[in-house]
Amino acid sequence: MPADLPEDLPEGLPTDLIEGLPTDPPPEVPLDGxxxxxxxxxxxxxxxxxxxxxxxxxxxxxxxxxxxxxxxxxxxxxxxxxxxxxxxxxxxxxxxxxxGLEPTPGQPAVFTDLIESPPEHDAQGSEEEDDDAYARIDYRDLGNLVLVTPGVPLMRRTPAVPSIPGFDITGKVIELPPISDEPFAEHLAGVEISPDDPNLLIASISGAPKIMEHGASVVALVEVDSVNLDTGNIDFDGSLKVRGDIVAGMKVHVTGDVVVAGTIEAADVHAGGNITVNGGIVGMADTVATDGQAQSRAARLVCEGSVKARFISNAQIDARKMVAAEREIRQSFVDAGDCVVVGPPGSQKGAIVGGRTRAMMSVQAGVLGSMSAVRTEIQVGLNPRTDAKAEILQQKRKELTEQQGKLEKLVLFLQANPQKDVNNIGQRARETLRQTFADMTALAAQEEDLIKALVPRADAYVAVRKHIHSGVNARIGNKAREFREDYPGGKLRQGPNGDIAIS
Incomplete structure (x- = not known):
């Protein structure tokens, strides 16, 4: 074996193979980076x-x-x-x-309410406070009616900020959907754009302001001593201030607010804003016969805002936002799109006795029911207006279906008997039928929205500070609990198993 070969070669290699091994290291080859x-x-x-x-x-x-x-x-x-x-x-x-550069999202136009309104409650309360289950309402503010004069700022519009496109490293432009830059709504009454600021809406007349989604309006204010047979029924666009009472049997229909210094008796009151009563709402428990039909003489109030009163008795109330009573709600049917609150903040006073009280978010009171076990129904978690809306849609579908059937028969008859088609009856029938189909399509969309509204709110609750009497039926969403004996106060919520839990 040659002496210059590596010493660690395996033994027994063939001689010809050993002789073919290189004895010098290979030349170094340059390698580029x-x-x-x-x-x-x-x-x-x-x-x-x-x-x-x-x-x-x-x-x-x-x-x-x-x-x-x-x-x-x-x-x-x-x-x-x-x-x-x-x-x-x-x-x-x-x-x-x-x-690359990510696109920067823009901001849609923002509309800010500039009117100083009386303090409202926090519908959901504060989980950090001991009294988290109870809304804060200052009953000293009952009766306040916000009024403005010409030139008072009502709403500021902050213009939209457009999105900034981005790009990737291949040079492709990345764009986001366009940002809505909504202007102030059209046909707003009693207001105008400030001559010094195109994004400021100001009052052009004196009256009561009403805030809307993309604007505001100011409606005239009418003041009367009372609403009775001397004044007659009241129906106008504006707000109403009553220095006395609205007596039984009278009707009031206004597009703004209603403020009553006294009481509302068994009257019908409809308002596009709030209804505020310094005294109470006092209907009658009996009925009267009209055209052979028994008619209730309860007070009836409907408003798109809130109803506030010292007390409520024998009334039917439908408020899109809140219903608040300082002392009690007795034998009344009350529906609120937000919450129902009875009793001063921080006290165990305020009772709901008898009748049916429903709210989307919460019902809050010191006491539910009475010692005499009067049946008292409480419901939260579902929009109270869905039942009435469902009946309206059901009736509308029935009417459209009947109309569709009649029109289809008429069109087929005229096609088979063209000599009977006079005065263009066939063409008008076909146009009406097409409109009926369009109405049914729109109705189907409304029914779909209603189905979504029937989904219960998981965060709805009933808060009772002091006592729940037997005879109370509490319903949260689709679950109900009947109280057959007295129970301490607490907060009723939907439990983890879907039942009603009290804490």
Whole structure:
């Protein structure tokens, strides 16, 4: 074996193989540096990693990197300084050398209410306070009616901020959907755009302001001593302030607020805003016969805002927002789109006795029911207005279906008997039938929205500070609990198993 071969060769190798082994090390071959380009799947970034040259090979040049980037479609968002520094230093780990720009979302137009209103409650309460289950209502504010004079600012519009497009490293522009830049609503009564600021809405007349989604209106204020046979029924666009009472049998229909310094008896009161009663709402428990039909003489109140009173008795109330009574609600049917609150804040006073009280979010009182076990129904979690709306939609579908059947029979008859088609009856019937189909399509959409509204709210609750008497039936969503004996106060919520739990 030649003496210059490595000593650690295995023994027993064939002589001819040993003789073919090289005795000198192979010459060193120069290896140029290499660039590895990594492009993110979303084309929002690209990185490079450089392999250094070996044995005197050439280092990676900036032009070489740029050529690789161009070949891979990386043409935008290139970080030139980072790329240059990375090549000069020959950094081996992956370094981002191109980065796209994410689009910047815009902001739609914002409408800010500038009217100083009486303080409202927090419908959901504060979980951090001991009295978290009870809304804060200052009954001293009952009777306040917000009034404005010409020139008073009502609403400010902050124009929309458009979205800023972005791009990826291939140069593709990334755009977001256009941002809505809603103007003030049209046909607003009693207001005007400020001559000094196109985004400021001010009052043009004196009256009571009403805030809407994209604007405000000011309605005239009418003041009367009372609503009785001397004044007659009242029906107008505006707000009404009554220094005395609204007596039994009278009707009031206004588009604004109603403020009553005295009481509302067994009257019908409809308001487009709030109804505030310094005294009480006192209907009658008996009925009267009208055209052979027994008619209730309860007070009837409907409003698109809130109803507030000292006490409520023998009344039917439908308020889109809140119903609040300082002392009690007795033998009444009360529906509120938000909550019903009875009793001063922080006290155990305030009772709901008899009748049915329903609210979307919460019912809060000191006491439910009475010692005589008067049946008292309480419901939260479902929109009280859905039942009435369901009946209306059901009746409308019935009418449209009957109309569709009659029109189809008429069209078929006229097609078979063209001599009977006089005065263009056939054409009018076909047009009415097409409109009926359109009405039924719109009705189906309303029915679909109603089905969504029937989904119970999981955060709805009934809060009773002092006592729950037997005879109370509490319903939360689709679950009900009948109290057959007296029970301490507490908060009723939907439990983890879907039942009604008291804490």
């Amino acid at each position: 290499r660039v590895h380009l990594y492009v993110d799947n979303d084309h929002m970034a690209a990185s490079i990693s450089l392999e250094p040259p070996l044995n005197g090979g050439a280092a990676v040049a900036e032009e070489q990197v740029r050529a690789e980037m161009t070949a891979r479609g990386v043409v935008a968002g290139i970080l030139d300084d980072v790329l240059r520094q990375t090549v000069e230093q020959g950094i081996g780990s992956y370094v981002c050398i191109a980065k």
